[in-house]
Amino acid sequence: MDSASGLPTLAVIGATGAVGAVMLDLLSTRRDMYGEIRLVGSDRSAGRILRVRGRSVEAVPLTREVFDGVDIAAFAVPTPVAAEWAPVAAARGAVVVDGSPAFRSGPGVPLVVPEVNPERVRERPRGIVAGPGCTTLSMIVALGALHRRYGLRELVAASYQAASSAGRSGTDTLYAQLEKVGGDRALGNRAGDIRGVVGELGPFPAPLAMNVVPWTGTPAPGGWTSDEIAVRNETRKVLGLPNLKVSATCVRVPVVTAHSVAVHAVFEERTNQREAQEILARSPGVVLCDNPETHEFPTPSDVVGTDPTWAGRVRRSLDDPRALDLFLCGDNLRKGAALNTAQIAELVAAEQTG
Amino acid sequence: MDSASGLPTLAVIGATGAVGAVMLDLLSTRRDMYGEIRLVGSDRSAGRILRVRGRSVEAVPLTREVFDGVDIAAFAVPTPVAAEWAPVAAARGAVVVDGSPAFRSGPGVPLVVPEVNPERVRERPRGIVAGPGCTTLSMIVALGALHRRYGLRELVAASYQAASSAGRSGTDTLYAQLEKVGGDRALGNRAGDIRGVVGELGPFPAPLAMNVVPWTGTPAPGGWTSDEIAVRNETRKVLGLPNLKVSATCVRVPVVTAHSVAVHAVFEERTNQREAQEILARSPGVVLCDNPETHEFPTPSDVVGTDPTWAGRVRRSLDDPRALDLFLCGDNLRKGAALNTAQIAELVAAEQTG
Numbered sequence: 236m237d238s239a240s241g242l243p244t245l246a247v248i249g250a251t252g253a254v255g256a257v258m259l260d261l262l263s264t265r266r267d268m269y270g271e272i273r274l275v276g277s278d279r280s281a282g283r284i285l286r287v288r289g290r291s292v293e294a295v296p297l298t299r300e301v302f303d304g305v306d307i308a309a310f311a312v313p314t315p316v317a318a319e320w321a322p323v324a325a326a327r328g329a330v331v332v333d334g335s336p337a338f339r340s341g342p343g344v345p346l347v348v349p350e351v352n353p354e355r356v357r358e359r360p361r362g363i364v365a366g367p368g369c370t371t372l373s374m375i376v377a378l379g380a381l382h383r384r385y386g387l388r389e390l391v392a393a394s395y396q397a398a399s400s401a402g403r404s405g406t407d408t409l410y411a412q413l414e415k416v417g418g419d420r421a422l423g424n425r426a427g428d429i430r431g432v433v434g435e436l437g438p439f440p441a442p443l444a445m446n447v448v449p450w451t452g453t454p455a456p457g458g459w460t461s462d463e464i465a466v467r468n469e470t471r472k473v474l475g476l477p478n479l480k481v482s483a484t485c486v487r488v489p490v491v492t493a494h495s496v497a498v499h500a501v502f503e504e505r506t507n508q509r510e511a512q513e514i515l516a517r518s519p520g521v522v523l524c525d526n527p528e529t530h531e532f533p534t535p536s537d538v539v540g541t542d543p544t545w546a547g548r549v550r551r552s553l554d555d556p557r558a559l560d561l562f563l564c565g566d567n568l569r570k571g572a573a574l575n576t577a578q579i580a581e582l583v584a585a586e587q588t589g
Numbered sequence: 590m591d592s593a594s595g596l597p598t599l600a601v602i603g604a605t606g607a608v609g610a611v612m613l614d615l616l617s618t619r620r621d622m623y624g625e626i627r628l629v630g631s632d633r634s635a636g637r638i639l640r641v642r643g644r645s646v647e648a649v650p651l652t653r654e655v656f657d658g659v660d661i662a663a664f665a666v667p668t669p670v671a672a673e674w675a676p677v678a679a680a681r682g683a684v685v686v687d688g689s690p691a692f693r694s695g696p697g698v699p700l701v702v703p704e705v706n707p708e709r710v711r712e713r714p715r716g717i718v719a720g721p722g723c724t725t726l727s728m729i730v731a732l733g734a735l736h737r738r739y740g741l742r743e744l745v746a747a748s749y750q751a752a753s754s755a756g757r758s759g760t761d762t763l764y765a766q767l768e769k770v771g772g773d774r775a776l777g778n779r780a781g782d783i784r785g786v787v788g789e790l791g792p793f794p795a796p797l798a799m800n801v802v803p804w805t806g807t808p809a810p811g812g813w814t815s816d817e818i819a820v821r822n823e824t825r826k827v828l829g830l831p832n833l834k835v836s837a838t839c840v841r842v843p844v845v846t847a848h849s850v851a852v853h854a855v856f857e858e859r860t861n862q863r864e865a866q867e868i869l870a871r872s873p874g875v876v877l878c879d880n881p882e883t884h885e886f887p888t889p890s891d892v893v894g895t896d897p898t899w900a901g902r903v904r905r906s907l908d909d910p911r912a913l914d915l916f917l918c919g920d921n922l923r924k925g926a927a928l929n930t931a932q933i934a935e936l937v938a939a940e941q942t943g
Binding site: 492 | 843908
């Protein structure tokens, strides 16, 4: 605890990365719940001066000592770094909030989305709280709201995932490919001609400009991808439904930032289009944007940079009164990463401040 | 019947349009089953010289007399033109093959996909045979093959539709927007910034470059689009399953040509991943492209300009042994329009030739 303010000391691990930058922005604009904020960068970026809460703070390198006196350690780092250092931080007394996949499926580690299961944040025997991945986070707040009313039984999801969730090389690759294709009218009409001009594929297994790529993540058994399995496991864990039926298909689209998901959700109870829209409209963290006749539905380019999950195209399935179809969009770097971590850290800070 | 050859006379209505151009290409490369081929253009394009089967043919304007002596009239025209002129052609004795929505749902008009229900082509009391729309056609050949083995019971589909199915203005709009966004790295990170630079939206209700738009077609009751309703009605009619459960979400993506669909299909029988892959691999009109570990899955840029439906990402659902998830791609101007019409015309020609 920061002795001057009586408020918790926060360390941001990965403050110099892409998600870290969004985290500093959030810390500067959301309610200030912290005393000291320590910024930890990679060895390469240590010493860089960053801005947070209107002040300049120097990024320090990651060492064991950096966690001394830290109450909350928010991790926005690659999986191997989190796997190694989160237990170090927890052993030194900090509550770790990790946005990486390192601990998501682990026993004794709650998987928390503050709008859905905030109560789980207190059950952390290992001192670590995890948040789900960006694909799950782009739909779970809206799904959780509908689940509370109707009881979710089955989920079929097809994603439209942005390049930036593949890191800076994902974003750089998409921009470079778009620059090469420009508006070249010779392209897009013959098999393989995009492949011939886009240049480097970067982290993607096929050209992304003027294309869609039905693969994100790494190979998992049965022909699934790690992302598709993660959507299933994370949705089950966050909603507390260990037997929920889930089928996801994860597809990358040539969008810089903001994931979208087409959702078919089957519930225990009969649904109603108007009521479902009202539930979404009044749910914290969700914005209803659903009047197609006046072209109101969420698109990535309209929701990028915003905090909520945007919900639209809400329809009751024509052949099953217990099923709803809807389209969801959310910023994969904000609610999909930094914002969810910041929200969990705030729950812990409120608890510590008492 | 063409008196010199003893082969049917074919008229192509709409020969000067985008789908007509693909039709002429197909007539020049597929087995030649016709005597005379008459090319009919719009009033504006009549007189233009077109190439078909290696010969130059002048497009003539659409009149009642153009159908004199025509055995098969293939229509590749907008819906109102088909609605007015198909009955004229049929009354003068031609078998009409219509690719537009004008007659798809009509009683007494078979809806035919030659790989799936060729036998239906003979049941045409009104002298008109219709083909389904491009979204249905991008999945129905593969679905039909799996249905024959397992018995389809339920379909959930999310589409990734190309700009060219919105006509030439769709293609022109996407190219123009891509030219404006180029590889501009300032774009795609703030809400609305794409909207500020792409210029004309053309036939789309939101920017398409660097975006996805969850709306294709016109408003239908219950928040559905006409395209989503069409997928349901057409799939039911082609497969002869009037009570099939169908939920579709139609989404436009910044791809010039080739539609993709993420499919979740529930069957009567238990499914098997390997067997489903084999069924698809040996089905006429389908190519299996399914080895993700070596980056083999269908993408629009790899299948554009080809005839088959490409199937990949075949997975048995983890929570339902009767369900399969897969990803399908097909050229919306070829199998999705001109090719299906040409194939139906060939069935009729074979019947007439005896």
